[in-house]
Amino acid sequence: MSRAARLPDRERHPPIMKYRHSAAALAATAVVFASAGSAVAATPSPTPSVAIPDGLYGTTDPTYDGVWRQSLALLAQNTTGVTPADSAVAWLAGQQCANGAFAAFRADTGKPCAADLMVDTNSTAAAVQALAALGGHDAGVKKAVTWLKSVQNADGGWGYTPGGATDTNSTSVVAGALAQAGVTVPNLRKGGKSPYDALQKLALPCTGKDAGAFAYQPDKKGELAANADATAAAVLGLLDEPLTGSRQDDDASATGCTTFDAGTEPEKGGHNGAVWLAEALADNGRLMSSLPGAEDQPDYGNTADAIVALSSAGFNDQAAAPLRWLEDNSAQWAAQSGPAAYAQLIFVANAAKGADVHDFGGQDLVELLNATGPAPRGIDEPTRTDAIGKAEEKKDDDGGLNVAYTVAGGLVVGALVGFVLVARGRKRRQA
Template sequence: MNFRRSAAALAAAAVIGGAATPVAQAADPSPSATPSVAIPSGLYGSGDPTYDGVWRQSLALLAQDAVGVRPAGQAVDWLTGQQCANGAFASFRADTAAPCDAKTMLDTNATSAAVQALAALGGQEAVTGKAVGWLKSVQNKDGGWGFGAGSPSDANSTSIVIGALAAAGEKPAEVRKGGKSPFDALLGLALPCDGKDGGAFAYQPDKKGGLAANADATAAGVLGALGEGLDAEAGEQAAASKCADARTPEQAAANGAAYLAGAVAKDGHLVSALPGAEDQPDFGNTADAVVALAAQGGAERAAKPLKWLEENAAGWAKQSGPAAYAQLIFAALATGTEPRDFGGTDLVEQLNATGPAPQAAGEDESKQDEAADKADAGDDDNGMWWVIGALFVGGIGIGFLLSGRRKGRQA
């Protein structure tokens, strides 16, 4: 499910209340060498967090929990501290002492990612409960969600909200507005089988109401239609090879997976949706497609794109930072692949190195807090290292490990 801060989503976030605000970095996938804000000590990644701080933190914490790593207390505190009084999360708040107001750009994607991470970690029911309450309050009349409150529904946002609702113990099909559920919104964004790219999902309808296939939205839509979150496990549903009339969410998911399978059949990867970059492999979308394919039709269906990622994605993840490592960890876990040896890379170790050191087994959190204080004072010997992170907005994320997955998720 590619929720890597898509360019379309960021554009939607910039159009709140009818006034368009340029998003300067929306088309630039390169790392920010000189962040416009200071990087907080509890935050993962070293790139500018303005548009993805909560997003990358949530994915990092969710991925760590999925592999049995206990995140640093300060990392969890940083995330919970980003919440607004009404329960929503913005993409990033540099000054959390200042209350959220009408100018704060609230973000359904960031809010939903935070809910999934904090629900998995457990013990954050007050935070997740308020967040879910806010998400319900901004549901659109078609049953779906847009990037920002009041913006038109899109497949990516609707799908990640579904994952958040499920993680928090809600039944997404029963969360309705005007009689419509989130699944109704997704079915409305599924391309009919009798047309070009039948079975894929569109991000949003175009100005004339038409639907255009979008691989990013399709990976998201498959997981959303299945009621799954970012860390979905391999499913056992029959994998369809052809599109069939999508009258149920399950059939829409099967159709979407069939489209993705066809899209990666030749080269093993999806291509970038960035203007002028059509021939460039899209690592993030490919990782999300692996999770979607495995969740719908089993790990074997995702074998080819998974192998491509194992052979090619290490450099991309190193450059891109915590969210990218998390996406690859989700792809590994969904297919029963060892994330500590993913094409020769220890994804868990690399993710952990992008932020505050995780808690060791039995470690007292007070010691972690003391170490964090020393770090803020300039002590460089506390084991905290940062790698070059990236604000990924272009095109815009087992064996013994399974026992530690989703311990905070309710059925």
């Protein structure tokens, strides 16, 4: 379904936009979301310093990522027909402070939030997206939206913490949360600036190196450097997409960088970012990152984010090779990283053309995610129509015959075999 087809008339020209996640780091005391900017959350701690609460997904220390990983897990379940356990939803809702904000984790929710508790925009925005998608939490969502509006920076964007310098990832995930909650994001202005104005200031120009990419923040000299995770975030932010992204029709003009006006054509900025991501993935089908003193290594989280961004921008052909790589190589990473990683892969499988959440590199992502937390209250089984729909998007290695024919043929053969077996059974009973 095209984006225009699913937006109200008032939002089609231009589409209202928004996005995804925190790549922000909470420096010494906090979350370091991968060095290349993957917003998956902190590196899991092998020995939790706090007890793992009932209802929380994952078994690693939630101090720096509890609300984030819970929100992603609930969003992923919601997109796959899973009704989360009441305890899981209650845990997330119970993390909220009286002023509407969320911290990364509160061990004791029986006490009011302390005045010096470090709340942040990313945890709050992720929780808003999850609770708004699940429904039934209007009061909490409204309070969180009010708080997010109150900490908008004068340039129209948001930093990780209230008053912090604007960054692409925080601005995008907050804008996405506000859009999910029904706010008309382009009209939300501070000092005359909207969130899209803030994102435009962080976009690299269409001339020179890394044209169309987005920086996380300007460096000390005020210069912009391309950042893959920030770019993926900005694509979704400027295309009115939540963290989950969505599968879009092919973009017939999936090339080139064009100057854009955030006030009237934010979708062009999203297109530019997708072009850059496609080029960054073209060589080996994955993004790379390196830690200080270490060799470059595959960045699974950022690659997943990039695929969601590409698919949401209609760059389906460009997402195909990275998708295949992620299907073949992400199992160990996801198992080690936990629920947020499984949620990211589910976002990929839902958004990418030809992917299947129940058969992603031979794994059922829904089952794997569900196993990291309390048993869901309900699960919708995939239907035969769903399976055929997935198959129709896949092609064989020769790029010719559509697998749907094979699936359909198999169904026919299966039906005939079943008929023969039933007939044989009848004959035996008659004998």
